[in-house]
Amino acid sequence: MMKGRLVPWLMVGPAVLVLGALFLVPLALVLLQSFGYQAVGSTGLTLAPWKSALSDPEFMGALVLSFRVALVSTLLAMALGLGLAVLLERNAGRYAFLTRLPLVVPHLVVGYLVLLLLGRTGLMARLGHALGLLAAPEQFPVLVNDRFGWGMILAYLWKEVPFVALMVYPLLGRGTAAWRDAARTLGATPWQALRHVILPLTWPAVAAAGAIIFAYSFGAFELPLLLGRSYPRALPVLAYQRYIDPDLGRRPEAMAIALVLTLAALAAAACYLVSLARMERALASVRRDEHG
Amino acid sequence: MAKRAALRIAVSAFLLPLLPLVLWAFAPAWPWPRLLPARLGMQAWQYLLSPGPGVLQAALTSAGLALLVTLACVAIGLPAGLALGRHTFPGRTAVEVLVLLPLLVPPMAWSVGVHYLFVRLGLTDSLAGVWLAHLVPALPYMVRTVGAAAATLGMRAEEVGRTLGAGPWQAFRLITLPRLVPALLAGSALTFLVSLSQYLLTLLIGGGAVSTLPVVLMPFLTGADRSLAAALSLVFCGVGALFLWLTELLLRRAAGRDRAPWLHL
Numbered sequence: 001m002m003k004g005r006l007v008p009w010l011m012v013g014p015a016v017l018v019l020g021a022l023f024l025v026p027l028a029l030v031l032l033q034s035f036g037y038q039a040v041g042s043t044g045l046t047l048a049p050w051k052s053a054l055s056d057p058e059f060m061g062a063l064v065l066s067f068r069v070a071l072v073s074t075l076l077a078m079a080l081g082l083g084l085a086v087l088l089e090r091n092a093g094r095y096a097f098l099t100r101l102p103l104v105v106p107h108l109v110v111g112y113l114v115l116l117l118l119g120r121t122g123l124m125a126r127l128g129h130a131l132g133l134l135a136a137p138e139q140f141p142v143l144v145n146d147r148f149g150w151g152m153i154l155a156y157l158w159k160e161v162p163f164v165a166l167m168v169y170p171l172l173g174r175g176t177a178a179w180r181d182a183a184r185t186l187g188a189t190p191w192q193a194l195r196h197v198i199l200p201l202t203w204p205a206v207a208a209a210g211a212i213i214f215a216y217s218f219g220a221f222e223l224p225l226l227l228g229r230s231y232p233r234a235l236p237v238l239a240y241q242r243y244i245d246p247d248l249g250r251r252p253e254a255m256a257i258a259l260v261l262t263l264a265a266l267a268a269a270a271c272y273l274v275s276l277a278r279m280e281r282a283l284a285s286v287r288r289d290e291h292g
Numbered sequence: 293m294a295k296r297a298a299l300r301i302a303v304s305a306f307l308l309p310l311l312p313l314v315l316w317a318f319a320p321a322w323p324w325p326r327l328l329p330a331r332l333g334m335q336a337w338q339y340l341l342s343p344g345p346g347v348l349q350a351a352l353t354s355a356g357l358a359l360l361v362t363l364a365c366v367a368i369g370l371p372a373g374l375a376l377g378r379h380t381f382p383g384r385t386a387v388e389v390l391v392l393l394p395l396l397v398p399p400m401a402w403s404v405g406v407h408y409l410f411v412r413l414g415l416t417d418s419l420a421g422v423w424l425a426h427l428v429p430a431l432p433y434m435v436r437t438v439g440a441a442a443a444t445l446g447m448r449a450e451e452v453g454r455t456l457g458a459g460p461w462q463a464f465r466l467i468t469l470p471r472l473v474p475a476l477l478a479g480s481a482l483t484f485l486v487s488l489s490q491y492l493l494t495l496l497i498g499g500g501a502v503s504t505l506p507v508v509l510m511p512f513l514t515g516a517d518r519s520l521a522a523a524l525s526l527v528f529c530g531v532g533a534l535f536l537w538l539t540e541l542l543l544r545r546a547a548g549r550d551r552a553p554w555l556h557l
Contacts, residue, residue, distance in 0.1 A: 005381060008384075009381060009383070011374060012376065014371070015391065015431060016372075018368060018427055018428075019391065019431065022427060023393070026404075026409055087298055088299065089295070091299075095303065098303070103536065105529050105532075106528060108489075108509060109509075112313065116312035116518070117309045121325075123311065125324075126327050137324060137325075158309060212396065215396040219399075220398060221491070226510075239404070240492070240496075254404060255405075258400060258405075261397075262397055262401040262402070268396055269393060273392070
């Protein structure tokens with residue numbers, strides 16, 4: 001029986017080895033180095049890197065910016081994605097390109113799409129000029145490299161709204177439609193049916209997708225680099241700049257910021273796992289309703 | 293009716309941002325405030341396809357790298373996905389969490405640790421080092437896609453084969469493997485696209501010695517020539533689209549009318 005128990009471990013062995021050596025060990029090194037382990041000019045373990053990273057005035061600005069962009073992107077993507085899934089009804093097959101396109105267009109290019117559409121000489125500004133709404137590019141609202149982060153938010157939305165719809169869609173089967181129709185027959189407005197029937201029934205999928213989007217948009221590097229401002233930079237960009245600083249003594253600060261990113265991702269992972277367990281139960285009950 | 297109109301507006305809003313990108317790629321000049329380019333031309337493409345900017349080289353490097361990452365993910369992810377999908381064993385939950393985390397913990401958080409490690413192992417500034425690093429974000433997609441398919445498959449068909457006299461390897465090769473082909477193809481599409489779009493990892497571990505498409509593209513995106521940047525962006529999307537199209541073609545053949553097992557996150 002010993003052999004039988006060993007087989008699954010042999011099967012997952014290579015994957016565990018790869019992720020252990022290239023993901024867990026590096027994370028442990030980041031943790032150690034954030035306390036000055038083997039850092040340039042450091043003697044033993046110390047809290048100094050954390051102190052200087054967290055007391056840096058740009059850190060607070062970066063944290064607020066990254067958190068705001070991630071939170072607004074996530075909430076809007078959840079709402080719009082649920083809306084899109086509802087609008088698609090039984091037609092998802094015809095609109096398969098909605099989920100294929102964001103898969104094929106990488107984040108860097110999505111950032112450039114936003115720049116060409118909403119930059120101050122972008123297509124929208126030109127449209128405004130053609131309609132006589134503005135005379136010069138400077139009159140167009142700053143939507144790219146702006147203080148709030150709208151450029152980044154819009155880029156994430158383009159990428160993630162179809163993803164939310166894709167996650168929610170399986171929960172919108174006939175079972176959910178039957179509940180909604182029952183609510184409508186009993187006099188609920190379409191809005192009430194959405195709020196009190198469809199939202200509770202699809203919430204696990206919406207929340208699971210939201211956890212993934214929050215983790216991604218909080219920790220992403222490319223889009224803030226392209227669409228962000230030079231001050232404050234987003235948290236991941238700040239960590240990168242600290243890491244490549246010619247003063248190697250600043251690297252432990254980069255490690256401390258990297259750990260802040262890790263902690264946020266772990267919190268999102270916990271939300272995701274809870275939502276996923278609920279989603280599996282919800283899917284099972286949707287299937288029961290469809291067969292019953 | 294209102295619903296159909298809303299859907300049409302949503303789809304248009306989604307497609308609209310692609311319009312300026314495509315126009316710019318074929319517009320040598322598009323001065324403010326013109327609504328449409330002054331004239332169309334292939335100048336950007338002629339420059340990009342000439343050997344100077346190294347775009348073709350970068351496209352080949354990117355595609356080759358993504359293909360190697362995908363092959364490694366098939367080799368490592370197929371057994372792991374099978375074990376997670378069909379067996380219960382001590383430590384299974386821990387392995388499942390380990391396979392989930394790289395999807396959520398951003399590269400910026402762990403890649404600096406990989407860099408520290410690879411400097412000591414002499415793996416920085418090399419294609420091999422970048423290949424190893426790309427496995428981390430890519431592998432979970434393969435394991436999870438195969439795992440979900442294996443869980444639905446169960447053990448019954450294979451057990452029937454075993455009862456009829458097939459050896460364990462024979463039963464796997466003739467019964468289980470063919471039914472996992474759709475999941476392997478879907479997983480391959482995802483791992484290829486994940487590897488293709490890595491910017492930070494390639495920049496940090498490759499140190500400029502490994503020029504992939506995103507590394508070559510970034511300076512163009514912040515540069516002044518929008519036509520070049522737009523054309524190169526289309527090349528970048530084209531490589532991913534080509535691979536996705538190929539896998540879907542194979543998928544349709546392999547799965548018949550079955551629905552493709554898309555994202556299993």
